[in-house]
Amino acid sequence: MSYHLYIHIPFCKSKCPYCDFYSLPYEESLARQYIDILSKEIRNLNINVSTVYIGGGTPTVLSPNLLESLLKTMEKIIRRSKESTIEANPESLSEDKLKLFLKKGINRISIGIQSLREDKLKFLGRIHSTGEGIDVVYKAKRIGFKNISVDLIYGVPYETLESWRKELKAIVKLPVTHISCYSLTPEESTPFYKFKEEIDEDTVAQMFLYNMNYLPRKGFYHYEVSNFAKRNYQCKHNLAYWDNAPYIGLGPSAVSFIEGRRVKNVEDIQRYIEGKNSKKSLIIEEKLSPRRRAKETVCLNLRRKVGVEFARFREKTGFDFWEIEDRDVVRRLIKNGFLRYKKRGKKIIGLFLTKKGFLYADEVCSELI
CATH class of the missing domain: 1.10.10.920 (Arc Repressor Mutant, subunit A)
Structure with missing residues (x-):
């Protein structure tokens, strides 16, 4: 049997107010402890891995030394996988890190641009500029990445269909092979929940329909609710999720699904590290009929x-x-x-x-x- 491997890097420079994924501020000493634990887990894996996805949080917030240590541990797995993705944010994606990823076999990068409007980026709590977002895409392409994905958010309060059209028009001109478009969903656990009633659902619906009509005309095939890709550039890892294929998640809050058994790891990095050191299993388990x-x-x-x-x-x-x-x-x-x-x-x-x-x-x- 072949598996799909997800690795959660739960650190960020700052927490975006709309995000409900488990993350915490970056701290080098804690990150070092965590990467040591992850490396041990990875070395103990005795499985065939079809795809790898390193997500977060913000994986690129890790120092170059920690990234190199993690990727060195994963070399055999990455070499044998059909697709290896790492998520990145523009403010922490340096040229040296891009070169390191390619050297270690990462062949797909997913960049959290989120918007090409300065006012929207500021509202979303993003700490990069429009120019930085565009620059890292071109930098990734110039350094040698052939499979570049970008994430976008639409449907923020008072956003118009026309402004969203302009963003998409600019995005499709970039050297990207994959675009993920996510409508803003204010979760109760986030500061953005207060904006729930300020989102115009009719406008969001118009934006969604525009995505489905416009992006395929520009060569991005609509292959999943929120995802569009050029020919042969669909995300293999996410396709496995939608096929309900078996996957393994490493890290706090990560989920595994094997033979009808769904397991979620504890959402606390300290408890996760302590549990692994003491060989105690801190999980929530569900067995599906x-x-x-x-x-x-x-x-x-x-x-x-x-x-x-x-x-x-x-x-x-x-x-x-x-x-x-x-x-x-x-x-x-x-x-x-x-x-x-x-x-x-x-x-x-x-x-x-x-x-x-x-x-x-x-x-x-x-x-x-």
Whole structure:
């Protein structure tokens, strides 16, 4: 069996007020302890790894020495993986770090640009400028990265469709192969929750529909709810998540999913380090029944443009699609314009979300789960 490996680097220079991922301010001595623990875990892995994703937090906030130490430990895994991604923020992505990543086999970089408007960056609490965001993309390309992804946020309070159009028009001119567009979702645990009622849902919907219409015309295929890629540049690691494939997560708050068993690590770096040193397992565990796992697979598959393919679904889960889903519910969702059958000739071979369905993907999945 082949696995997908996620490594969480929970440090940031500063916490963005909209972010609800586990992170904390960077501290060199704590980061060194953490990288030592991670390195031990990685050396003890005895698995085949198809993809690697180093996320955060902000992995590039680590010092060059710590990054080199981590990547050196991962050399064999990275060399054998089909795709190795590291997340980066413009303010901490130096030329030396870019060269180090390429030297150690990282072949995909995901840069958190978030916006090309100075006022929007300031509102989002980002600490880089528009110019810095653009510069690091060109720098990554010049140094040798062929697979460059950028993250963008839209739908902030009082943002207009026209201003979002201008941002996308500028983004597609950059030498990037992948664009992730995320609508701002103020979570209750974040300072941005106070803006929840100030977001215009109609405008956000217009922006989402514009993404789906505009980006494919510029060569970025819409392959998942929030993700667009040039041909052959879809994120293999994330595709594995949406296929409900097995994955292993290392680090505080990271999640693993193996044979229907979902495990979440403790959300506290000190407790994580102490637990690993004392060989105590600090986790939250959930065991999914085969039926529940199959239902989750339906929802994850539907996030992809290709949707659910019935033959593949049966092969993967052991269930016929209609064993676990209600035909009447599916018919109603089709009638209301959220779903459409995929056909080969006259034969129905699958199911996928329409543009309207993508707009209400979470609601559609709640009907099917």
